[in-house]
Amino acid sequence: MCNVSICCNRAGIFNKFKDSKNGGFKESIMADVPGLLSFYEATHLRVHEEDILEEALVFTTKYLEPATTHVSYQIAEQITQALERPLWNSLEKLCARRFMSIYQDEASHNEALLKLAKSDFNLVQSLHKQKLSEIIRWWKELDFGRKLPFSRNRIKISHKNYCSDFCNDDIYDAFGTFEELEIFTKAIHRRWHAKCMDGLPDYMQIFFHALLNVFNEIEDEMVKEGRAYRAHNAKEACKTTAKAYFDEAKWFHEGCIPSMEEYMRVDATSAGIFALSTTSLVGMGDIVTKESF
Numbered sequence: 001m002c003n004v005s006i007c008c009n010r011a012g013i014f015n016k017f018k019d020s021k022n023g024g025f026k027e028s029i030m031a032d033v034p035g036l037l038s039f040y041e042a043t044h045l046r047v048h049e050e051d052i053l054e055e056a057l058v059f060t061t062k063y064l065e066p067a068t069t070h071v072s073y074q075i076a077e078q079i080t081q082a083l084e085r086p087l088w089n090s091l092e093k094l095c096a097r098r099f100m101s102i103y104q105d106e107a108s109h110n111e112a113l114l115k116l117a118k119s120d121f122n123l124v125q126s127l128h129k130q131k132l133s134e135i136i137r138w139w140k141e142l143d144f145g146r147k148l149p150f151s152r153n154r155i156k157i158s159h160k161n162y163c164s165d166f167c168n169d170d171i172y173d174a175f176g177t178f179e180e181l182e183i184f185t186k187a188i189h190r191r192w193h194a195k196c197m198d199g200l201p202d203y204m205q206i207f208f209h210a211l212l213n214v215f216n217e218i219e220d221e222m223v224k225e226g227r228a229y230r231a232h233n234a235k236e237a238c239k240t241t242a243k244a245y246f247d248e249a250k251w252f253h254e255g256c257i258p259s260m261e262e263y264m265r266v267d268a269t270s271a272g273i274f275a276l277s278t279t280s281l282v283g284m285g286d287i288v289t290k291e292s293f
Helices: 002-017 027-031 033-043 051-067 073-084 092-103 111-142 160-175 178-191 194-199 202-224 228-254 260-270 273-282
Strands: none
Touching (some): 002 051, 027 033, 033 051, 033 073, 073 092, 092 111, 160 202, 160 228, 178 194, 178 202, 178 228, 194 202, 202 228, 202 273, 228 260, 228 273, 260 273
16 A cells, blocks of 8 residues: 555656646656756656656667757766666766766865865775685685685676575576485485594585684684574575575475475575675674574
């Protein structure tokens, strides 16, 4: 009901831009190019069956494309960038970086504001570079590219926990035999100890050892901060995900076709959202409360 109400209210607002005679959008809108650009950006907040914004997207796109030839350089650049990647489909920091190049050429720009924006971007970029450097070094030390060649290399888009989950998923989906996966799942889900590695094949030992190290690292940090419960919850989420991976492998091995309810119950966990969202919250300091876990 709430969504229907919001859509009706928005439709009423945008109907003001329509011509009552022909049912299309008013031609006067085309004269205000910055306004047309804002209207275009607003259309990307539409929801399913919000027809008026679907119409508006077609209308604004049609008239923005030729508008670049008779507006200022700054507006033309914004239009080109918006048509290529609208604000709501972009990363905020990258949008800010692109806009700085446009804003600094405006005669009325605020020098102090521009300097602050550049400093902020450079600081965040520096932090990302530092983090990426640390993660790449960690990944190279693991040498998974050589030791586990079947595993996806997603180091540039993932953090340690995400990379671990990718490798775990690939072991279950692409490489492990059912008998190996049975032992592997018991090691992760029931025991979670280095002593469990003895019965595992070499490639599983390599991964399990790395997995334990990642979570030991997390646990050490959380204990120092007095938040040991976070490491425990992240570990439990990892165990639950491994069990879900095994359930899917078992279905495949036995030729079983689960019911929709059973499939959705397992898939909700095997998708990794629960484990990855839990581990994402671990290092967020006081922003995240205990209740979030």
